[in-house]
Amino acid sequence: MRELEDKIRAEGKVFPGDVLKVDSFLNHQVDTAFMQKIGKEFKRLYENENITKILTIEASGISMALATAYCFDFCPLVFAKKGNVSSMDTSSYVSKVHSYTHNHDYHVHVSKNYLKKDDVVLIIDDFLANGEALNGLLDICEQAGCKVVGCGVAVEKAYQPGGRMLRDRGVRIESLARVSKMTDDGLIEFC
């Protein structure tokens, strides 16, 4: 999506430690008109998939997921929550996720009430790097027995292994901007 690449070039900021900040329009301040365009693009890409539910993870995936759900005839959105769930709690699907950014593990969980066997799910998230968050959401969908048609990601760090690993497993990944290279002096290149 050319417009997203342009926006990342114009507004994205690279910080040491391989950090790309796009918080002027994506995940702190949100450019809501642009978010609608992202939703329409995912609609175009997954047009004929009879999607019944959009799944994302709190917090920064939520606005993109809602914008996308609007474009899929206002289908329901579910956002996985982060945080610990008691091992006694059998009412949720739970998966463990490793954060490379913060170097710790956390749980993501979705109530069993909101993902069903007959759901056809599109997973949405803002970033794809090592693929840990998407892996967790895919694991939860597998536990629920629902069908995942694919994932829609705004920014993929294509030089990190997540995207390749997921595609090798047969998961359809649509990334609207694929960063091939970032340098600490602010250079951002796309595939």
Place this chain on the structure above:
Amino acid sequence: MRELEDKIRAEGKVFPGDVLKVDSFLNHQVDTAFMQKIGKEFKRLYENENITKILTIEASGISMALATAYCFDFCPLVFAKKGNVSSMDTSSYVSKVHSYTHNHDYHVHVSKNYLKKDDVVLIIDDFLANGEALNGLLDICEQAGCKVVGCGVAVEKAYQPGGRMLRDRGVRIESLARVSKMTDDGLIEFC
């Protein structure tokens, strides 16, 4: 908003410790068509206020805030982040919030880049009980020097002090459903 009251009566669940769960349509699964109606209602209530920015707090306020921003001509949305900020970091407005639900304090912060003196802000959140989260967001707006036209809340626990306290300070609060009473056997009454 009658339709919200009906939905809370039909789908809301009361748990011991004064907990009202509405996670089937508001803050885990999201009924996106209903969210659009909520956005339109806030637009009706704050129609003539020339709002330039919607402010909320992660995570459960984000979908409602985006739906509302869509109704205000796609104005930008900013969501405050939770978590600690280094005291050395002067790039954000920071406020301390006490969570009565989890009985701990946490910080909320907004980058100084995304709230400006000339902004006219509508604050959106899903719940109002003790008013701690709204207080934190109001404090941040005061630090930024921007104008707050009011707050839009989905569910107010009217028997708790937050709403009264904020209205006594002169803050306009529009709550779409005001719960007057909840009992552990599942009874929910509205003002």
